Structure formats: structure tokens, C-alpha cells
Amino acid sequence: MTPTPDDSGAEVCIIIPAAGSGTRLGEPVPKAFVDLCGRTIIERCVDNIPASLGASVVVVVPADLVDRTRELIPHVTVVAGGDHRSESVRAGIAAAGDARILLVHDAARPLTPARVFTEVVDAVRSGRSAVVPGVPVVDTLKQVEPASDGPLRVSRTVDREELRAVQTPQGFTRDALLRAHADDTGLATDDAGLAERCGIEVHVVPGDPLAMKITTPWDLRIVRDVVGES
Numbered sequence: 363m364t365p366t367p368d369d370s371g372a373e374v375c376i377i378i379p380a381a382g383s384g385t386r387l388g389e390p391v392p393k394a395f396v397d398l399c400g401r402t403i404i405e406r407c408v409d410n411i412p413a414s415l416g417a418s419v420v421v422v423v424p425a426d427l428v429d430r431t432r433e434l435i436p437h438v439t440v441v442a443g444g445d446h447r448s449e450s451v452r453a454g455i456a457a458a459g460d461a462r463i464l465l466v467h468d469a470a471r472p473l474t475p476a477r478v479f480t481e482v483v484d485a486v487r488s489g490r491s492a493v494v495p496g497v498p499v500v501d502t503l504k505q506v507e508p509a510s511d512g513p514l515r516v517s518r519t520v521d522r523e524e525l526r527a528v529q530t531p532q533g534f535t536r537d538a539l540l541r542a543h544a545d546d547t548g549l550a551t552d553d554a555g556l557a558e559r560c561g562i563e564v565h566v567v568p569g570d571p572l573a574m575k576i577t578t579p580w581d582l583r584i585v586r587d588v589v590g591e592s
């Protein structure tokens with residue numbers, strides 16, 4: 363797609379935090395700049411946004427990669443991020459213009475299908491303040507606690523029917539995302555977590571296995587296989 367610049371008056375702005383270092387991935391370059399079958403993860407992530415949304419895009423990267431990113435993806439706004447994901451998102455919000463609907467989407471989920479973007483946006487358009495994609499949990503989950511010696515001890519089995527593994531893009535009304543991030547020391551692994559702490563109701567639409575996050579070398583191997591086969 364050719365994303366609209368962020369001063370375009372677009373209804374939807376997609377903020378892509380891509381300023382992490384990718385410690386768990388262990389590649390020599392930050393995760394968003396790792397090669398995924400001939401193109402970087404961040405290029406594929408931006409390309410995957412459905413053009414039908416008419417969205418503007420803000421990409422948040424490590425400060426020393428701002429210029430390189432502007433060359434790689436000239437049609438988006440690029441800003442420098444912070445030490446924590448939430449700080450990078452706040453840098454993105456500051457550059458997001460006046461869009462009425464803000465999506466926050468991890469660069470580390472470059473294969474997210476168009477349907478997930480459109481369902482999140484549609485749910486916000488229809489009046490929800492905060493919307494996340496989620497998938498059922500397939501493993502049996504146990505809560506554990508330290509034992510006096512030896513292996514951890516199981517304290518209980520969690521009812522997985524009540525659980526969803528949450529993905530991105532996470533969608534918000536502008537007001538809800540600004541409220542979620544109003545405390546500029548707030549840190550969370552996702553933006554809906556900050557919204558919940560403010561008492562904002564968060565709703566869930568169906569996620570997708572292709573919206574998986576690349577965290578470990580194993581994840582990268584799976585995503586490379588998927589891209590290679592398509």
C-alpha cells in the first residue's frame with residue numbers, strides 16, 4: 363500500500379512500535395530490521411496494512427535508524443522511540459495527528475491478515491472505545507508457586523475457556539488511547555492493559571494465527587516458512 367502521510371486528515375492512524383532491540387531473537391540488528399525473505403520485517407508489516415482503511419501510518423524506531431527507515435519506507439511518518447514499548451507508543455501518539463481512531467500494531471507481527479485490521483476498526487467505529495484481537499488458548503494453563511526445594515509446585519489449573527491470547531492491532535478512540543497513556547510513566551506489554559487500568563472497557567474480536575508475534579528464533583523460522591510458501 364501507499365500509506366497516507368499523517369497530516370492527511372485520515373480517520374485512522376496506525377502507530378507501529380518498532381523501536382525494540384529484539385533481545386530474545388538474538389539477531390545482530392534490531393528485530394524490525396531483520397530480513398524476512400528479501401525485505402525487512404518493518405517493510406512487510408507496513409505493506410500488509412490494507413489500503414482500504416485509508417490510514418496514515420507512524421513508525422517508531424530506534425533513534426539511530428530514523429534516517430534509514432525514512433529511506434526504506436518513504437511514505438510513512440518516522441519518529442524515534444524510547445527505552446520501553448509504552449514510551450515508544452507515546453512517541454507515536456505525539457506524531458499521529460488528529461485521527462479519530464488510533465491503532466497500535468507491533469512491527470513484530472508482520473503477517474497480520476487484513477481482516478483483523480478491518481474488524482478492529484469496524485468495532486471502534488461502531489462505538490467501542492478499546493478493541494483487541496484475541497485467540498483461544500490451546501494449552502492447559504497451570505498457576506505455579508515456588509516449592510521449598512526442587513521444582514515449582516502447581517497451585518491451580520486456570521480455566522482456559524475464560525482466557526484469550528491477545529494480539530495487535532489494538533484499536534482505540536483517540537480519547538481512550540490518550541487517557542490510557544496520560545500517565546507518562548505507565549508501562550505495560552500492551553496498550554489495552556493501560557486502558558483497563560483507567561477503567562476503560564476493552565472488547566475482543568477474533569484474532570488470527572498469522573498475527574503471531576516474532577519473539578524467538580523459532581518464531582522467525584515459522585514466519586520465514588510461511589512467507590517462503592506463499
Ligand code: CTP
Nearest residue numbers: 379380381382383384385386445446450469470
Ligand atoms: N518496542 C518498541 N520500543 C521498545 C520496545 C519494544 O517500539 N523500547 C516494540 C518492538 O519493536 C516490537 C513491539 O514493541 O515491535 C513488541 O515488543 P517485543 O516483541 O518485546 O520486541 P523487542 O522489545 O524488540 O524484543 P525483546 O523484548 O526480546 O528485546
Ligand code: MG
Nearest residue numbers: 382383384447
Ligand atoms: Mg520487548
